[in-house]
Amino acid sequence: MRSVIDVPDLSLEELDQLMDTAEDIISHPDSYQDACRRKKLATLFFEPSTRTRLSFEAAMYELGGNVLSVTGANTSSAAKGESVADTAKTVSCYADIIAMRHPKEGAALVAANNATVPVINAGDGGHCHPTQTLADLLTIRREKGHFSGLTVGLCGDLKFGRTVHSLIHALCRYDNMHFVLISPEELKVPSYVKNDALKNKGIPYEQTTSLEEAIGSLDILYMTRVQRERFFNEEDYLRLRDSYILTPEKLRLARPDLCVMHPLPRVNEISVAVDKDPRACYFKQVLNGKYMRMALILMLLREAGTL
C-alpha cells in the first residue's frame, strides 16, 4: 500500500503531477466535488495541530468525501496504551485513507507499515511534514511559474526548522537553484543538511546574518519563526529577534516580484503591515496546502484502487 511519509517518497514526475492536479482543482473545483464520494478520510491527531487537521478535513470535504476525526492523545486509544500499529490496523477497517499526526518521530512509518489503507504523514514530531513542503512547492510554482534558476532566501531559525530542511532538499532536485541562508550564528543550517543537500551536489549557496543585505537578490523569501526557547539567554533573543522581522521598510529593498512565504503560524517575524503588500504569499500558501492535500488524497486513493 502506497503511503507518503516524506517528500522523497514522491518522484519529481509525481510532484509535477500533484501540482498539475492541484492547479486543475483550482481551475475546475466543480469537477472534483464528487471525486471522493462515499470515501472516508480518518484524521488521527495524537497531538494538536488545528490548522493542519482543518486543511486535511477541508480537502476531503471539497472532494465530496467524509471525515472521521480523532484528536487528542488523552481521549484516544493511545491513552489506553494501544500501539500505533494496532491503531493503524483498526482504523484501516473504517477509513479509506489516514492522515496522521503524532509527537514521536517515525510514528507515521509505523502506521504505514501496518495500515491496509494509504497513510499520509501529517507531521511526526520534528521529523517530517511532507504536505507543508507540497504547499510550499505549489506556491513557488504558481507565483514563479517554474523552478529553474531561482534564488531562494531562507530566513530565521534554519537550525531546528524542519520545514526549511525539507524545502531545501525538495528544491535541490530542480536545476540551477541558488540558496541564501539568512540566520543568526546560533541558528545556522546544520552542516549535515548543507553537506547532503548543497555541498555534495555542488549547489551554490551563501550564508549571511543580514536580511537587509540579502533581500535585494531574492526571488523567494521563506521566513520562519525565531523562537525564544532556542536561545540561552533573553538578551541574545531580543537582540536577534528584531533583525529577522520582515517589515515594510526591509521589503522596500526587495525586488518587485519577490514572493514572501511563511509556514505559519507567525508570531511577529512578519509585521502585519506586510500583509497588504502583493508580495505577501503566506495566506495563499495555506490555501495551496489544501489543494495539494486534495491532489495527494486523490493520487493515493487511485493507486490503492479505491477510486
Add this chain to the structure above:
Amino acid sequence: MNVDSIRDGIVIDHIAAGCGMKLYRLLGLENLNVPVAMITNVASARRGRKDIIKIDADIPVSFDVIGYVDPAATVNIIRGGTLIEKKQIDMPEMLSNVIRCKNPRCITSTEQELDNIFRLTDRAKKEYRCIYCDTKAASL
C-alpha cells in the same frame, strides 16, 4: 578447550583491535553456553594488531552483526578440525534488532515491541540511520 584447535565451530579473524569485545557482546556470545576464546591485540601482518574470536561449537552467528562491527573481518568455518569455508564479510544494507535507536523522540523509545531497524546510508563513512527517525547510529 584448546584455543588452537577447534573441531566444529567458527573463527572470526582479523577483527580490528579493540572491536573483539564489542562483537562478542553484539553476537550475544556471553549468553550462550558454548566455549568461546577471545584473543586480543595479536600481531597481524594485514592490520598491525587484531582481535580473534574462536567459537568451539556449531552455532549460527549473524554475519550482519560481524559486517556491522568490522566488514574487514574474516570468518572461517571449521568442521571436523579442518577449514571448510572462508566467508567474505560485507556491511549489511539493513541491521535488524542489533542496536537500539538512542533518540528519545523516536517512536521506538515508546513502542518497545517495534523492531529496531537501521539502514546503511553512507558506506564510506559506515553510517547507519534509524529507519523511523533518521537518527545516526552512535559509533561503536
